[in-house]
Amino acid sequence: MIADFLSTPVHVAIAGIFGLLIFASIVAAILRRAAPGEAATELTRRVNSWWVMISIFTFAILTTRVVSTIFLGLMTFLALKEYLSLVPTRRVDRSVLLWAYIAIPPQFYFAHIEDFGFFMVWIPVWMFLFIPARITLGGVTEGFLRAVGLLSWGLMMTVFALSHTAMLLSFGASRGYGAGPLLFLVALTQFNDVAQFTWGKLFGRRKILPSVSPKKTWEGFLGGLFTTMAMAALVGPYLTPMDTRWSLLAGAIIAMAGFLGDVTLSATKRDLGVKDASNLIPGHGGILDRVDSLIYAAPVFFHFLRYFFGQPPP
Secondary structure, X not given: OHHHHOOOHHHHHHHHHHHHHHHHHHHHHHHHHHOOOHHHHHHHHHHHHHHHXXXXXXXXXXXXXXHHHHHHHXXXXXXXXXXXXXXXXXXXXXXXXXXXXHOHHHHHHHHHOOOHHHHHHHHHHHHHHHHHHHHHOOOOOOOHHHHHHHHHHHHHHHHHHHOHHHHHHHHHHHOOOOOHHHHHHHHHHHHXXXXXXXXXXXXXXXXXXXXXXXXXXXXXXXXXXXXXXXXXXXXXXXXXXXXXXXXXXXXXXXXXXXXXXXXXXXXXXXXXXXXXXXXXXXXXXXXXXXXXXXXXXXXXXXXXXXXXXXXXXX
């Protein structure tokens, strides 16, 4: 049974991730006994949430590609729902919000069938033209630009950006790597978040953007960058078509793009006056708080991989 599970690089990588989770659980248990307090309790809460999130993600990517795509679409739906629950909306625009949700299934369908053309224009062209026109038909001009901007950015940040995860899934499936490229992206993005946090806690002194994200430091950013590059070089040749050198570069791109996604969402939340998008995930906040790095990392990594390692089949 174990030998069958460890028959592909994706399975081996997942086994390694669960091994890290077991190690984290042991560390959390030791800290609870040695130094009980809020820090130990918070760590335990975060680790328990990781168990749930990784178990669900593993089930989704190890079933069928249809199930995996639906799962990714559901995560996008929840992210958009959190965003729309935070931003101010005019009463006249509330019926328009339905169209934002309706945009999700076609976007993920285009990703599933690898229709790159429609995938790239469905949100940034057709929905970006339709939404302002639909808002105009409401007949209220006061606050028009703000309403269009808020909804367009929400669609771009959640639906369009995050749907690149489904496109990565299709890209890997059509080239014999299965869920490898998607697992590479998601695992490294989350690993980079943890690495930046850890290096920042240990050695952080010089703040990068104190008015946006006060806990982000140059030491944490650089430590996370080089640690993520090393991890990428280790696993990239097995999960993706990249060799070690390309994997190093991909690791750097994911780390930097992930940082930009993190601080961009931080700026969005600060403007809205909230700390977390929701309290859905104990110790982590909401779906948006967990996928913030992917908002930039998913499209940047997908287009990097597609440009240098072949066009999707027609």
